[in-house]
Amino acid sequence: MGLTLQSFPAVAEAGAALTAADSRYLGGGTLAVRATNEGDVSFSTLVRVTDPTLGEISVNGSQAHIGASVTMSAITRHPDLAAIAPAARAVGGPAVRNMATVGGNLFAPAPYGDFAVALLALDATVHFSDGTQPIEAFLAIREMLPRGRIVTAVSFTLPPPGTFRFRKVSRVKPKGVSVLTIAAVIGEKDGAISSARIALGCLADRPMRAKAAERALAGKPRTSQGIADALKVSGDGTSPITDAIASGWYRAEVLPVHLKRLLLE
């Protein structure tokens, strides 16, 4: 069966084309074209949007707005996004980063989707042509979006300096697929943790919050002793994936180790 590419200048027209059951959205190609190369015949039409505004980044004060077609490379190069650049740099090698988009990363199944883990820690908002949704709610239903609904952008408040932490653990250096990925925004005041938002990748089939650990960190000093309770409950609610990279058991075992390193670094 052949594959047809349909290009549209506007999101609305592409949305209409995506109502066809055999269609799929094409971002950077690292998920959709890979699927076709692997023999996925569940779709025969790829739909893309050429609207250049989807490839724009704007930062006003502490508010960042990143179009869905923005690539990981563009994020790593943007002077106002240096704080979150490590999360974009963690995605693939240089060629993948020149292709992989923010919008695609939101849909990437574990063990992929490292940038979406960061966006979850940042409490990002996902934008569609007809509204917005908090990222946590979006991730929960991302496969069940109405046909034709297209993610156009994400927005979030840039983390205050020194509060954003990110770690991707992989077996191959310098680059490899994720064993697990952790992103956290940790606020501190008067020697104690005043706010904590921790997101985990590969500890479920999609990025998830470590809410028990977040609660256990509240009011504690960021020391080995202070974070001990949080580490004990860091795996609460997780269902780590098992794949060729690591077993679910292994991922669960090493989560507290890497979370500790992330919190204390």
Add this chain to the structure above:
Amino acid sequence: MAKVPVQLTLNGTERAEFIDGGLTLLNALRDRFGDTSPKGGCHQGTCGACSVIVDGDLKLSCLTLAETCNGAHVETTAGLAADGIQHPLQRAFLDGFAAQCGFCTPGMIMAAKALLARVPNPSRDDVVEAISGNICRCTGYEPIIQAILSAARSNSQNAA
């Protein structure tokens, strides 16, 4: 099935071909444009053997649809030698035994070319990062890293 026209500048030469819809740039280059220098390894975006430069950016031609490259400038290793003279990267790879079976070499060289265009005097870490999306199962990488550093040095000596 209807053919789709694709027009691009391949290694400095304007080319046009009719291709099947949904054809990857890798397959279009190899089967329609006659440039077999990019290699098809994994077709999953993992091995980097198909790496080419599209409008100045390193891309994986196996995951790029040829139709999306309409009007683009595409560079492959086939276009590196000029008037029979090897490109400094090609020379350095040969001199440094950075190619054994050679399958990864076109992708490695294009990744290196993209790096040197951006960072003319890269550190070792820059080189390692630049080829982190390219897999070599022969050399152990060290000769490749050294070849790229050597090509960068010879470039800067020629420019001086």
